[in-house]
Amino acid sequence: MGKKVRIYKSVSIFDGVTIGDYSYVNAGSIIRSGKIGRYCSIAYNCVIGAGEHPLDRFSTSSRFYRKNKLKHYLKWKEIYSPPVIEDDVWIGANVTVLQGVRIGQGAVIGAGSVVTKDVEPYTVCVGVPARKLKDRQVQEAHQVFIENDWNLMSENEIYHKLGDNLVR
Template identity: 35%
Template sequence: MHIDYVKLSKDQPTIGAGSQIKDTTFGHYVEIGSQNFIDNSTIDDYTYTGQFGFIQNSELKKFISMAAMVRIGPTNHPFNRPAQHIFAYNGIGYGFDQPDTEFLKARRELKTVIGNDVWLGHDVVVQAGIKVGDGAVIGAGAVVTKDVEPYTIIGGVPGRPIKDRFPDEIKTDLLKIAWWDWSREQLERNYLDFRLPIREFVAKHLDNLDSKGTNTR
């Protein structure tokens, strides 16, 4: 659960008790809940996780909201081999000193990507190598096994589209506006606009785009 009243740091992530972080970089105003395990990932500006999150080999973009017990990019075992147990490909802990470096490297390079302004509900699993589009919603308990289009609401096991958040023209316009790429100054100037009805927000900020698609306000 995100704690609204915590004053977050711009330059250092706020990391909850008991979390373990390896080979991971953070953007601004990032909040990591308690008892998270995060490895070989990037987590961009304003993204937060709930408690007991598990994130591996993933790229998390901006303004992502995560409930508790979310798992992103779980690594797979080689089930097509004689043994799928870890001893057979990374058995150092068991006294076997010839890890399968090619398999381990390929697993780390298989990236899971979560787009901007995505909401991941309680106990969601997003499988390794999946791409979740900007603005998507993943309902509680869903297991995502296929790529998710922007602004789509997904639910179930395996996860399936339930409906779109907005009509196609609104989705297209929001992707053009890409408010998640605004500077901090732009966010502050336009902060109250995020409470406007969606069509008013889109109309206003489409008008503010210059010929290069950059917001001028």
């Protein structure tokens, strides 16, 4: 966990998950696997990087690929490719992010979406499966800031450098 990360009630975060500075995860979310960047906003009831069941076996039940009655582990990797959520991503309520995807910096994922493939930086994606709706329009005054790795700065540095331009 990075510094000043906020985790709200009833959130499940599994081993191996990383969350960058100044990000938050709202109530009811489950983060099974993945890397979450700095300044990310994750709304209520999201599921990120959940395990998957095998589709090529006689059964998809975990009774047959976890430790079985014979005390043998049957080979199946539930977490094969944790998702990567880059810096400054906003994920709306009830979103599912599947394994193997990358959500680019500054992207927005609309409520109720299911992210099944990579999302380009600074795009807004919605739907099931999530598709690009539009590009985020960043104000000209902020463009230089974005191009100079603002996401690596602390909150205080950002407020100091942007000042009144932060709210315009």
